[in-house]
Amino acid sequence: MARVYVPKDTTACALGADAVAAAIEAEAKARDLDITVVRNGSRGMFWMEPFVEIDSERGRLGFSSVSTSDVQALFDTGFPNTGDSPLCVGLVEDIPYFRDQQRVNFARAGIIDPLDIEDYQSLGGYRGLTRALSLSSQEIVDEIKASGLRGRGGAAFPAGIKWQTVLDTPAEQKYIVCNADEGDSGTFADRLLMEADPFQLIEGMTIAGLAVGASQGYIYLRSEYPMAHQVLKTALASAYRHGYLGGDIRGSGQCFELEVRLGAGAYICGEETSLLDSLEGKRGLVRAKPPLPAIQGLFGQPTVINNVLTLASASSVLAGGAEAYEALGTGRSRGTLPMQLAGNIKRGGIVELAFGTTLRQLIETYGGGTASGRPVKAVQVGGPLGAYLSSAQLDIPLDYEAFAAIRAMLGHGGVVVFDDTVDMSQQARFAMEFCVVESCGKCTPCRIGSTRGVEVIDKIRANKEREENLILLADLCDTMEHGSLCAMGGLTPFPVRSAIEQFPEDFGG
Amino acid sequence: MTVVNPDDRNIAAILERLQHLPGALLPVLHEVQHEFGYIPDKVVPDIARALNLSRAEVHGVISFYHHFRSTPPGKHLVQVCRAEACQAVGARELEAHIQKTLSVETGATTADGQITVEPVYCLGNCACGPSLQVDESVHGRVTPEKFNALISDIGAK
Ligand SMILES: Cc1cc2nc3c(=O)[nH]c(=O)nc-3n(C[C@H](O)[C@H](O)[C@H](O)COP(=O)(O)O)c2cc1C
Ligand code: SF4
Ligand code: FES
Numbered sequence: 024m025a026r027v028y029v030p031k032d033t034t035a036c037a038l039g040a041d042a043v044a045a046a047i048e049a050e051a052k053a054r055d056l057d058i059t060v061v062r063n064g065s066r067g068m069f070w071m072e073p074f075v076e077i078d079s080e081r082g083r084l085g086f087s088s089v090s091t092s093d094v095q096a097l098f099d100t101g102f103p104n105t106g107d108s109p110l111c112v113g114l115v116e117d118i119p120y121f122r123d124q125q126r127v128n129f130a131r132a133g134i135i136d137p138l139d140i141e142d143y144q145s146l147g148g149y150r151g152l153t154r155a156l157s158l159s160s161q162e163i164v165d166e167i168k169a170s171g172l173r174g175r176g177g178a179a180f181p182a183g184i185k186w187q188t189v190l191d192t193p194a195e196q197k198y199i200v201c202n203a204d205e206g207d208s209g210t211f212a213d214r215l216l217m218e219a220d221p222f223q224l225i226e227g228m229t230i231a232g233l234a235v236g237a238s239q240g241y242i243y244l245r246s247e248y249p250m251a252h253q254v255l256k257t258a259l260a261s262a263y264r265h266g267y268l269g270g271d272i273r274g275s276g277q278c279f280e281l282e283v284r285l286g287a288g289a290y291i292c293g294e295e296t297s298l299l300d301s302l303e304g305k306r307g308l309v310r311a312k313p314p315l316p317a318i319q320g321l322f323g324q325p326t327v328i329n330n331v332l333t334l335a336s337a338s339s340v341l342a343g344g345a346e347a348y349e350a351l352g353t354g355r356s357r358g359t360l361p362m363q364l365a366g367n368i369k370r371g372g373i374v375e376l377a378f379g380t381t382l383r384q385l386i387e388t389y390g391g392g393t394a395s396g397r398p399v400k401a402v403q404v405g406g407p408l409g410a411y412l413s414s415a416q417l418d419i420p421l422d423y424e425a426f427a428a429i430r431a432m433l434g435h436g437g438v439v440v441f442d443d444t445v446d447m448s449q450q451a452r453f454a455m456e457f458c459v460v461e462s463c464g465k466c467t468p469c470r471i472g473s474t475r476g477v478e479v480i481d482k483i484r485a486n487k488e489r490e491e492n493l494i495l496l497a498d499l500c501d502t503m504e505h506g507s508l509c510a511m512g513g514l515t516p517f518p519v520r521s522a523i524e525q526f527p528e529d530f531g532g
Numbered sequence: 533m534t535v536v537n538p539d540d541r542n543i544a545a546i547l548e549r550l551q552h553l554p555g556a557l558l559p560v561l562h563e564v565q566h567e568f569g570y571i572p573d574k575v576v577p578d579i580a581r582a583l584n585l586s587r588a589e590v591h592g593v594i595s596f597y598h599h600f601r602s603t604p605p606g607k608h609l610v611q612v613c614r615a616e617a618c619q620a621v622g623a624r625e626l627e628a629h630i631q632k633t634l635s636v637e638t639g640a641t642t643a644d645g646q647i648t649v650e651p652v653y654c655l656g657n658c659a660c661g662p663s664l665q666v667d668e669s670v671h672g673r674v675t676p677e678k679f680n681a682l683i684s685d686i687g688a689k
Binding site for chain 2: 033034036037038069070072205206207208209210211214246247248249250284285286287288289290301302303304305306307322363364365366367368371372394403407437439440441442445450453457460461
């Protein structure tokens with residue numbers, strides 16, 4: 024029976040994939056063709072969604088941007104048995120955007136049915152856990168350390184050191200918490216991983232539990248991701264049914280319970296201590312550190328808190344060995360980083376590469392430049408707290424240290440491209456406004472400073488005492504940077520300052 | 533979006549099902565909002581009692597999170613993305629179009645009670661913006677024309 028793959032991820036569905044899947048089923052029925060529609064996850068080549076695939080002798084063939092009105096004509100060309108339709112883009116594995124990536128986290132995305140645990144196992148899934156079950160806790164932590172894996176949520180802290188601290192802190196109850204709050208604009212790697220390959224995260228968290236002696240895990244998922252929520256709930260139930268979660272993991276006598284919890288639309292709850300407060304059922308206020316969450320985290324107990332991609336990577340590290348993972352990358356940035364091309368970009372999507380590629384290669388070779396066809400003016404990397412770079416700064420390699428050196432941040436790997444119609448004073452204003460909306464309110468420079476920041480930028484934009492107000496704004500940025508408890512208030516000045524420095528003409532300069 | 537009259541029996545059932553969870557307040561509030569469309573003030577004392585919290589604590593949590601609302605929304609909910617990746621492809625213009633077409637400010641409900649428009653900061657559809665969510669479904673590359681079609685589909689204007 025012919026199989027037809029129609030992605031079911033947020034972006035594919037936002038562009039009509041559900042209706043396309045229904046139309047394909049109806050058309051096949053009308054023609055008396057026996058087909059199975061598989062709802063795979065997306066490959067992450069979002070500009071081509073809905074991206075329909077079929078099997079062929081040479082591999083999977085793709086059809087780009089299929090709409091319901093294309094379906095009849097598609098079948099007239101012999102679909103789903105041939106790739107003769109003009110929508111066919113050939114073998115998926117030969118598409119340069121896809122072919123030239125180094126996929127580790129996203130190796131299975133779009134290939135498998137995300138909810139089929141056997142599909143997951145057939146492509147290497149649960150090999151890491153099987154190996155972890157034969158190792159001691161310390162041996163697992165040593166593997167993570169040797170892999171050089173650093174946190175993918177933004178701060179790039181070495182995961183192995185965090186895990187070691189939790190392992191070394193004695194307690195009756197320890198926790199593994201997955202930070203799936205993914206609040207940064209321009210990022211969707213966590214979402215795609217959860218929607219396209221949820222067992223990878225579940226496996227990684229289970230490995231973390233074995234590594235530090237934690238028997239309970241929580242995935243803290245932002246409420247803006249309803250589809251990921253559904254997928255995770257179904258995948259968790261399946262992992263329990265197959266003995267990969269629960270009181271006796273695969274007959275090992277080891278226990279790990281895992282539950283998904285929803286956030287409630289607060290960006291600050293992506294900050295790890297605020298997230299823990301939120302999980303405890305409180306307002307998401309940032310806690311002062313120390314104590315570190317690794318020592319006193321959720322409900323006061325030792326807690327590993329890591330990003331989705333960090334935890335998912337643990338399954339690859341254990342499956343393939345630390346050495347293979349460490350062999351990818353550059354300097355102290357090891358492994359791969361899924362970059363996310365977003366905003367005004369022709370070919371938006373996930374590009375997973377070893378560290379070290381330049382931003383320009385990413386935007387031009389992969390992204391194909393802007394969607395509007397106009398010149399690139401500014402690029403914001405690393406979310407709303409990341410600096411704006413000008414088109415002259417794009418030769419920077421993707422590497423945590425290289426970005427830090429120019430007061431920018433790689434963060435969670437989001438790349439938001441703007442063309443030359445953008446007004447950077449408006450973007451600087453937005454950075455402050457976002458801080459007003461999302462500040463947890465605990466410290467004055469962040470809470471009040473951002474409100475003042477909006478007012479001052481409004482005056483500059485209106486050309487009222489421009490020089491004085493620019494000086495005032497610089498002072499305000501310094502106060503926020505140095506007087507804030509967390510990076511929300513502390514980093515909001517970065518997009519503001521970089522906008523002024525790189526694009527003075529937009530501030531009347 | 534269905535707004536249902538808060539019923540004491542339903543509240544009791546939700547509390548009974550969830551109150552034993554560690555950190556139960558957010559799961560309870562989500563369930564209440566899911567059931568009633570909002571979190572009515574009159575259920576706050578019940579929640580506080582069941583979870584051994586003060587009313588002020590429960591109110592504090594409800595007001596801290598953008599997702600929770602204390603008043604009933606319109607029949608349909610439109611959440612328009614305001615974040616950077618969508619700004620880069622016309623989100624500001626789209627939001628202005630929505631406000632003009634529906635004669636409503638973001639954060640408010642149309643006079644006929646049909647549509648509530650809320651801001652949202654990223655829906656994870658940043659490669660194919662501008663994005664918005666209408667009730668349960670996310671839509672991408674939303675032009676003013678596409679928005680008008682979505683609104684006539686839900687039969688609200
Ligand atoms: C304002 C703010 C928002 C954050 N949002 C997120 C987020 O959405 N997802 C995430 O993984 N980390 C986020 N972080 C980083 C976390 O505090 C923390 O560093 C991370 O969860 C640690 O996991 P990792 O080491 O695996 O990166 C945020 C930090 C700040 C200050
Ligand atoms: S900097 Fe802002 S968000 Fe961070 S703790 Fe202070 S007030 Fe809260
Ligand atoms: S910025 Fe609009 S969906 Fe992410």
